[in-house]
Amino acid sequence: MRIDVITLFPGMFDGLRENGVSRVALERGAAELSCYNPRDFTQDNYRTVDDRPYGGGPGMVMMPEPLGRCIDAVSEVNQGPLIYLSPQGERLDQDILGELAALPQFSLLCGRYEGVDERIVASRVDREISIGDYVLSGGELAAMVVIDGVCRLLPDVLGNAESAQQDSFSAGLLDCPHYTRPENYRGMRVPEVLLGGNHAEIARWRLRQSLARTKERRPDLLQRRVLSDDEKELLTALDLEQNDE
Ligand code: 4HQ
Numbered sequence: 001m002r003i004d005v006i007t008l009f010p011g012m013f014d015g016l017r018e019n020g021v022s023r024v025a026l027e028r029g030a031a032e033l034s035c036y037n038p039r040d041f042t043q044d045n046y047r048t049v050d051d052r053p054y055g056g057g058p059g060m061v062m063m064p065e066p067l068g069r070c071i072d073a074v075s076e077v078n079q080g081p082l083i084y085l086s087p088q089g090e091r092l093d094q095d096i097l098g099e100l101a102a103l104p105q106f107s108l109l110c111g112r113y114e115g116v117d118e119r120i121v122a123s124r125v126d127r128e129i130s131i132g133d134y135v136l137s138g139g140e141l142a143a144m145v146v147i148d149g150v151c152r153l154l155p156d157v158l159g160n161a162e163s164a165q166q167d168s169f170s171a172g173l174l175d176c177p178h179y180t181r182p183e184n185y186r187g188m189r190v191p192e193v194l195l196g197g198n199h200a201e202i203a204r205w206r207l208r209q210s211l212a213r214t215k216e217r218r219p220d221l222l223q224r225r226v227l228s229d230d231e232k233e234l235l236t237a238l239d240l241e242q243n244d245e
Contacts (some may be wrong), residue, residue, distance in 0.1 A: 001031045001154060002105035004078040005143055006070055007050060008112050010035035012140045016147055021158055025151040027186070034077075060113035067116060071109070071124050080105035080128035085139035086115060089128030092143040092146065094171065096129065100146065101153035108146060110139030130134070143200070172225040174213045176206040179196050208234050 005013060013035055014024040025031040039047050049067070050060035059122060071082065082104055091097070100106060109116070109125065121128070131142040179190040192204045211234050214221050227235065 001101070001150070002078055002080070003033050003147060003150075004032060004105075004107040005033070005035045005110065005147075006038065006067070006074060006107065007035055007110040007138075007140055007143070008037060009110075009138065010037055010184055013144065015148060016144055020148070022151045025154050025157045028156060030154045030209050031147075031151055034075050036070050038066045038070040041066040041073070055116065061114050062111055062116040063119075064117040065122055066122050068124070069134065074107050077106045078105050078209060080107060082109055082124055083127045083129055083146070084109045084116070084125040084126045085112070085142035086128055087133065087135060088132045089130040089132075092129050092131050092149075094149075094167075097146070097153060097215070099147040101150045103118055108139075108143040110143050112138045148225060155205070160231050172221055173210040174218060174221070176209040177212075203228075204234075207231065208238070211235055212238055 007013070015031065017026060017033065022031070022033075026033060038049050042048055043066075049062060051063050053059065071210065074082070083100075083106060085108065098229050110220075127141075129144050136142060177191075179194060183190050183195065191205070193201055195204075207230065211222075211231060215235065215238060
């Protein structure tokens with residue numbers, strides 16, 4: 001997978017190169033990451049990339065000319081969709097990460113200041129994605145969220161045969177609690193069922209925990225999910241328990 005990032009702060013992406021699952025993906029050649037800086041495509045002595053907004057108001061806007069030339073250069077090496085990170089985009093979720101992970105390439109446009117000139121969005125951007133309803137000072141952290149989420153889905157990156165399957169089993173539910181040694185930590189014990197080695201019973205306990213947490217914390221996720229017979233039965237049992245309290 002080839003990912004090209006357009007950013008005024010390419011140094012921020014060193015964190016992805018040096019750490020964790022993205023570092024593994026890059027080392028293995030499962031992913032390739034390059035940064036392009038619009039400042040390198042300026043033609044004035046000050047290397048200006050921003051200007052004041054037409055109509056007035058606070059802040060600055062990323063100018064179309066250097067950014068457009070930068071996008072021209074990226075489109076020569078990356079034929080995939082150009083994605084603009086912004087709060088105006090569709091909300092990122094695991095389905096979108098799955099779609100992106102299946103692509104051979106895509107590029108990411110990170111805005112600074114108040115954003116990029118709308119004519120760039122209209123003429124060059126294929127998709128606009130938001131990582132949530134809050135305002136960052138730039139698209140870089142949002143782009144890194146996308147890259148991290150995609151890298152862990154790439155084949156051959158982190159024992160993905162198993163964990164991708166695990167993910168798909170539990171897709172749309174919150175995760176169950178996890179425990180490791182010791183059995184007794186400051187008086188808090190690991191649930192007995194996990195120590196027994198009855199794998200069917202453990203799977204059912206984990207599913208029940210996931211359903212209970214999802215019902216309690218994110219009922220919206222249950223609404224849009226098709227439930228299996230097993231899951232319906234566990235949920236009905238949880239409903240009955242709740243009515244007892
Ligand atoms: N920004 N999800 C403003 C974001 C953001 C988000 C990126 C700040 C774009 C111009 N990006 N710039 N939320 O807050 O993706």
